[in-house]
Structure formats: structure tokens, C-alpha cells
Amino acid sequence: MKLILHGIYPRSEKLVEASRDFDRKRIGERKLKEIIAEDIKELIKIQQKWDYITNGQFYFQDLLRPFAELSTSVEVNGLKRFYETNFFIRKLNFKKFEFIKNKKFFEHYLLCDNLFKREDNLVFTFPFIVFFSEFSENISLSKIGELLLKVIEELNSWKNKIIIFYEPTIGYRSLKEEEKEISLWFCKKLKEFKNLKFFIHTFFFDVKSELEFLFSLDFDGYGFDFYSNSSEHILKEFPQNKTILLGLINTDSTLIEKREIVVEFFEKTLKFIKNKNIYICPSGPPELLPREVMDQKIKNLLKS
Amino acid sequence: MKLLTHEIGSLAKPSFRVKSLRKIKLSDSDIEEAKTWANFLEIEEKKELIDLLKKREKFNNEEKERIIYFSSLLAIRLLEKAGLDLVYDGEQHRIEMYEHPIKNIGGFEFKGHVRSFNNKFYKRASCIDKPTLLRNYHDEEFLRIKSIAKKEIKIPITGAYTLVDWSYDEYFLKEIKPGEENIKDKKREARKEFLISMAKNIIYPVIKSLLDKGAKYIQIDEPAATTKKDEIDLFIMTMRESIGDLKNKAFFSTHICFSDYSLLFPRIKELEGILNEIHFEYANRDTRELGTKGDKRKGYEILEKFKDTKFIVGLGVIDVHTDFIEPPELVRDRILYALDIIGDPERIYIAPDCGLRTRTWKVAFEKLKNMVEGKTLAEKEARI
Numbered sequence: 081m082k083l084i085l086h087g088i089y090p091r092s093e094k095l096v097e098a099s100r101d102f103d104r105k106r107i108g109e110r111k112l113k114e115i116i117a118e119d120i121k122e123l124i125k126i127q128q129k130w131d132y133i134t135n136g137q138f139y140f141q142d143l144l145r146p147f148a149e150l151s152t153s154v155e156v157n158g159l160k161r162f163y164e165t166n167f168f169i170r171k172l173n174f175k176k177f178e179f180i181k182n183k184k185f186f187e188h189y190l191l192c193d194n195l196f197k198r199e200d201n202l203v204f205t206f207p208f209i210v211f212f213s214e215f216s217e218n219i220s221l222s223k224i225g226e227l228l229l230k231v232i233e234e235l236n237s238w239k240n241k242i243i244i245f246y247e248p249t250i251g252y253r254s255l256k257e258e259e260k261e262i263s264l265w266f267c268k269k270l271k272e273f274k275n276l277k278f279f280i281h282t283f284f285f286d287v288k289s290e291l292e293f294l295f296s297l298d299f300d301g302y303g304f305d306f307y308s309n310s311s312e313h314i315l316k317e318f319p320q321n322k323t324i325l326l327g328l329i330n331t332d333s334t335l336i337e338k339r340e341i342v343v344e345f346f347e348k349t350l351k352f353i354k355n356k357n358i359y360i361c362p363s364g365p366p367e368l369l370p371r372e373v374m375d376q377k378i379k380n381l382l383k384s
Numbered sequence: 385m386k387l388l389t390h391e392i393g394s395l396a397k398p399s400f401r402v403k404s405l406r407k408i409k410l411s412d413s414d415i416e417e418a419k420t421w422a423n424f425l426e427i428e429e430k431k432e433l434i435d436l437l438k439k440r441e442k443f444n445n446e447e448k449e450r451i452i453y454f455s456s457l458l459a460i461r462l463l464e465k466a467g468l469d470l471v472y473d474g475e476q477h478r479i480e481m482y483e484h485p486i487k488n489i490g491g492f493e494f495k496g497h498v499r500s501f502n503n504k505f506y507k508r509a510s511c512i513d514k515p516t517l518l519r520n521y522h523d524e525e526f527l528r529i530k531s532i533a534k535k536e537i538k539i540p541i542t543g544a545y546t547l548v549d550w551s552y553d554e555y556f557l558k559e560i561k562p563g564e565e566n567i568k569d570k571k572r573e574a575r576k577e578f579l580i581s582m583a584k585n586i587i588y589p590v591i592k593s594l595l596d597k598g599a600k601y602i603q604i605d606e607p608a609a610t611t612k613k614d615e616i617d618l619f620i621m622t623m624r625e626s627i628g629d630l631k632n633k634a635f636f637s638t639h640i641c642f643s644d645y646s647l648l649f650p651r652i653k654e655l656e657g658i659l660n661e662i663h664f665e666y667a668n669r670d671t672r673e674l675g676t677k678g679d680k681r682k683g684y685e686i687l688e689k690f691k692d693t694k695f696i697v698g699l700g701v702i703d704v705h706t707d708f709i710e711p712p713e714l715v716r717d718r719i720l721y722a723l724d725i726i727g728d729p730e731r732i733y734i735a736p737d738c739g740l741r742t743r744t745w746k747v748a749f750e751k752l753k754n755m756v757e758g759k760t761l762a763e764k765e766a767r768i
Contacts, residue, residue, distance in 0.1 A: 103502075161611065170501070310564065310567055311562070311563025334554065348563075369498065370496025370498055370508065
């Protein structure tokens with residue numbers, strides 16, 4: 081069984097405290113960075129010998145905020161609830177859209193100021209275009225697509241990356257025709273980048289009625305929250321030779337998953353999908369759990 | 385008749401209170417800050433406060449109690465000086481709106497911090513057993529505030545729906561298998577059970593006890609009310625169970641923020657006669673331009689839906705997430721726009737969008753003072 085992590089990883093209690101202290105000017109940036117680096121190191125330890133690892137995206141205050149660095153005149157606005165959670169994202173208002181290849185986005189947010197190399201096997205999680213549009217203003221879907229493609233273009237030159245797109249809107253509401261069309265266009269464009277793999281991860285909601293559309297998006301892999309979905313239909317419909325992300329690490333509960341249940345699910349999946357195309361992952365954003373709990377859940381599965 | 389003003393719960397905690405309770409040595413600037421506010425707010429016991437703080441560290445329990453008393457006193461006087469009609473102490477007696485009640489309810493276990501937004505985190509708990517009320521956790525606080533306040537008090541309590549939504553459920557939901565059939569129905573049934581248990585066994589007795597102690601205004605905070613679009617019926621059921629036969633025995637308001645309010649309509653009408661006031665956040669969604677027309681007052685569109693209800697509209701006119709000090713004229717225009725839609729001035733209460741916990745006292749005071757000034761301008765303009 082292979083594992084993969086996505087999204088922003090939860091901060092340790094020490095880092096939570098330091099983040100607060102930094103905001104209140106009790107500690108400086110250097111000290112904060114030191115503690116972030118410790119958190120990253122601990123996270124790397126957990127992911128030893130994995131195909132691809134996440135750096136935790138600790139510098140992301142939410143999945144959209146760093147994108148404010150990539151265009152002229154972006155205002156970081158009021159808060160909007162992240163779907164049906166108690167987590168909020170600040171909306172980005174693109175007063176004017178003009179792409180800037182800002183080093184800060186790539187070096188600071190993605191490579192954590194030289195803690196990682198460009199050629200490392202890394203997983204990055206970005207918002208898919210509909211999710212992005214839910215939390216931004218004055219920017220069209222196609223412009224969002226263009227913005228993401230500029231980032232992808234740069235990452236393609238780095239090679240060895242998996243890009244996981246979060247898209248909880250699928251299942252949350254019916255997508256409009258335009259949203260579907262532009263999603264299809266965007267996925268076609270992604271195919272031009274041969275050095276990267278692209279997955280889409282859906283979560284929180286039942287996506288049964290959206291499966292046909294979802295699988296029409298030509299991704300290398302698809303992820304599902306199996307605490308919001310019955311498995312029967314998804315596994316039967318799942319396209320051949322694609323990768324599946326099994327959201328079996330429940331991000332809505334601190335109970336540690338029973339290994340035999342996970343193994344049983346994995347074996348059931350093997351009837352439909354090849355072993356090499358299966359990853360186990362958190363059902364939703366890992367940040368919904370405290371760090372210690374998330375760590376325990378992963379370590380528990382690593383014993384399987 | 386005049387438009388009534390109130391706050392929405394939290395204020396920041398002064399550094400002398402935070403540090404002394406966290407066993408951090410007080411600095412000169414902490415003491416200076418206390419002195420400045422005590423002077424500004426004309427606190428009679430100023431000398432006692434400063435003498436106490438001069439100890440700087442190793443405060444005993446009795447001294448810590450006095451420090452909480454002083455932070456409460458200062459906060460109440462701040463709101464009174466800003467000119468509000470209904471006051472509170474900005475949660476000086478509490479840790480915060482979730483952790484405080486949960487600590488006083490059996491059957492919960494804290495698991496660690498999770499992010500709310502930016503670098504704001506809250507300590508999240510799991511429900512691991514049947515919830516039981518360990519003590520009426522707002523009584524002491526209410527009686528203390530009552531002994532200090534010169535104005536009417538509104539006491540905020542965190543509602544059952546929010547306490548449930550912000551917790552992990554590992555008791556009612558027991559165990560679900562990933563991918564199992566009817567997973568959605570199973571989760572909903574467990575959720576319903578959890579909500580009823582919290583409403584009946586926790587929130588109802590907490591409210592009843594406050595009413596017995598003389599509370600007249602109760603604000604039930606439900607920031608999570610519209611979090612899940614398929615659960616509006618459950619939220620309404622929870623509110624009914626929480627207030628039960630106490631309706632009409634006090635003024636009940638609910639505060640909901642940062643969500644899609646349209647989901648509440650029309651079902652929210654089922655709470656007419658149970659809730660008196662419904663307070664939303666509006667300013668956070670609005671423009672900062674002056675004007676009383678819809679194009680400038682974008683944040684207030686939802687007011688249309690209140691037209692054919694009997695509720696008092698709790699009108700958020702101050703954005704709590706920025707240091708921008710709303711000019712009184714902007715507050716005035718927001719109120720005039722609301723008056724134009726709602727019509728009856730008795731159906732509008734003026735307040736900030738939410739608690740001002742994330743702002744400094746200086747900013748909070750300036751904002752509230754301007755809110756009251758703006759309200760006065762609106763009254764003049766509308767000849768109320």
C-alpha cells in the first residue's frame with residue numbers, strides 16, 4: 081500500500097504558538113522560519129521512501145493566498161467559508177490581471193526558501209479552477225486557467241512533480257456548462273506538460289452524480305473522500321489505467337483508522353484497479369485535524 | 385424612539401491579562417497600557433490595578449481573579465464610553481467562545497489546534513461520550529458583569545449547533561466504514577442525535593439558569609448555522625430545543641456570520657416567536673463608498689428577505705476584520721439603506737459584524753464610537 085499526502089499539512093502545537101507569537105510581534109521572522117523548518121523535517125521523516133512527498137505547504141495561509149503574488153493589483157479581501165467547514169479563506173480580488181513570474185511564489189511558497197530542490201519528487205496541491213473562482217473576484221474562469229497554466233509551465237521545467245488539484249465544488253453543487261467547458265479545456269492544456277502528473281481530488285460531498293463529468297476530465301488520477309461516498313459505484317466506473325487516491329484517512333474524525341478496515345478496502349479496490357495505480361491519502365484537507373492526530377493516523381497505516 | 389446599539393461578544397484581551405494568566409512576566413509597556421486605559425476610562429480602582437500589576441509575575445490565584453475582574457471592568461467601561469446601549473465584557477472571563485463551554489461539558493476531550501483562518505487557530509475537541517453539563521458555566525460571569533455594568537447587559541452564549549459543528553463526533557457516530565452504503569443517512573442520524581442532546585441537556589439549562597439570575601438579553605451565537613446547506617432544518621430544530629418553553633421570558637437573538645444567509649430563508653420564519661433578533665455580518669461584504677443605493681450597499685442585499693418576517697434585524701455595520709475605521713457617514717448610509725428596506729426603525733438594532741477580538745482596543749473603540757455617531761446621524765437624517 082502506497083501513501084500520498086496532499087494539501088496544507090497541520091501545524092504542530094509549537095508552530096501554532098509561534099505563528100501566534102509572530103503575529104503579535106513576540107518573535108521575529110527568523111525564529112518562525114526555524115520552527116517551520118522543524119515542522120517540515122518532522123513531516124519528511126514520516127514520508128521516508130515514498131514516491132512523492134509534500135513539504136506541507138506551511139507557508140500557505142490558505143490554498144489561494146500565494147496566487148496573489150502572481151498578478152498585478154490583487155487585493156486580499158474579506159473571509160469566505162471554505163465550503164462546509166469552520167475554516168475560512170480570504171477572497172482574492174484581481175483588480176487587474178497581469179501575470180508576474182514572482183520568484184517569491186516559487187522559491188518561498190513552493191521550495192520553502194531552499195529547503196527543497198527543484199528536482200525533488202514533490203507533491204503540490206493547488207485549487208482547481210472552479211474552487212479558485214469561488215474564492216476570487218474580477219477574474220474569469222479562463223484567466224484563472226491561464227494563471228494556473230503559467231505556474232504549471234514553470235513546474236514542468238522542474239520535473240518530477242505531482243500536482244493535485246482540489247475541487248470540492250464537484251459534489252457541492254451542479255457545475256454550470258461554462259465551468260464544465262473551461263475545465264475540459266484546462267485539462268487538455270495540462271496534457272502539454274509531459275514532466276508532471278496531474279490528479280484531481282474531490283472531497284466532503286457525494287460525487288456519484290458527477291462521476292461521468294469527472295472522468296471526462298483527462299487527469300492522470302482521481303481522488304475520493306470515502307467518508308462521504310459509497311465505494312461501490314466509484315470503483316465500478318473507475319477508468320482503466322488511471323490512478324486512484326483513496327481518501328481513507330478520515331479528516332473529520334480523530335479516531336485512528338482500523339488497519340484491517342483499510343486493508344479490506346484496499347483489497348476490494350485491487351479487484352478494479354492495479355496496485356501501482358493506488359494511493360491512500362487523507363479524505364479531505366489534512367489541516368482539518370490537529371498535527372499530532374494526523375501524524376498518528378499516517379504512522380498507524382505505515383505499519384500495515 | 386432611537387435605534388438601539390449593542391456589541392457582538394468578544395473583545396481582545398489586554399496584554400496584562402493574557403500574560404499574567406500565561407505566567408509571562410509583565411513588561412513596562414503592559415503596565416503602561418493598563419494605566420492609559422484606566423485613565424481614559426476613568427476607572428476608580430486604578431491605583432489598585434497598577435499596584436497589582438507592578439508585581440509583574442508569579443501572581444497567585446486570588447490576584448489572577450482580580451486581574452480578570454479588572455480586564456472585565458475596563459472592557460465594560462470601554463463599551464459604555466463608546467456609547468453602546470447594551471454591553472458585555474468582551475469574553476474577559478472566558479478563554480473563547482468554543483473552548484470555554486466545552487471545558488464545562490462532560491463527554492468531550494480536546495485534541496489540539498486547527499486553523500480557522502490566517503494564523504488564527506482554535507483548540508478542537510472530540511465528543512467521546514454522552515454530553516453532560518458539569519456546571520452552569522455563564523452564571524458567575526453574568527453576576528460579576530451585572531455588578532459592574534452601568535447599562536443593560538446582553539450575554540452571548542455559544543449555541544448547540546455551533547458546538548456540535550466545531551467538534552469531532554466520535555460518540556454518536558460511533559464507527560463508520562469508509563465507502564459503506566447509506567453513509568450519508570447514517571451520518572445525518574448521528575448528527576441529529578448529537579444536536580438534540582446538546583440543545584436539551586446543555587444549552588437549555590444554561591439559558592434557564594441565566595434567566596433565573598436576572599438575564600434579560602441572551603444572544604445565541606451560531607456562526608456555524610448555515611455551514612451545511614442540507615442541515616438548515618437541523619439548525620432550526622436545535623434552536624427550538626435550546627429555547628423551548630423559555631421563549632418570551634427574555635429577549636433572544638442569534639448571531640450568525642460569514643456564511644450564505646440565503647440558505648436560512650424561508651425556513652427561518654419557523655423561529656418567529658422564539659427568536660426576537662437575527663444578527664448577520666454585512667459590512668464585511670459591503671463597499672466602503674458612501675451612498676444609500678444598492679450599488680454602494682452590496683453587502684446588505686439579504687435585507688430584502690427580512691421584509692416579510694417579524695424579526696428585529698441585527699445590522700452589522702462595522703467590519704471586524706480590518707483596521708479601517710468606518711467614518712460615521714458610512715455607518716449612517718448603511719443604516720439608512722436598511723431603514724429604507726425594513727421600514728420600521730424599531731426592527732433595526734445596530735452592531736458590528738461580529739466580535740472585535742481580532743482588533744486592538746484602540747481600533748475597536750474608534751470603530752464603536754463611530755458606529756454610535758453614525759447611528760445618531762442616521763436618526764437625524766431619518767427623523768427618528
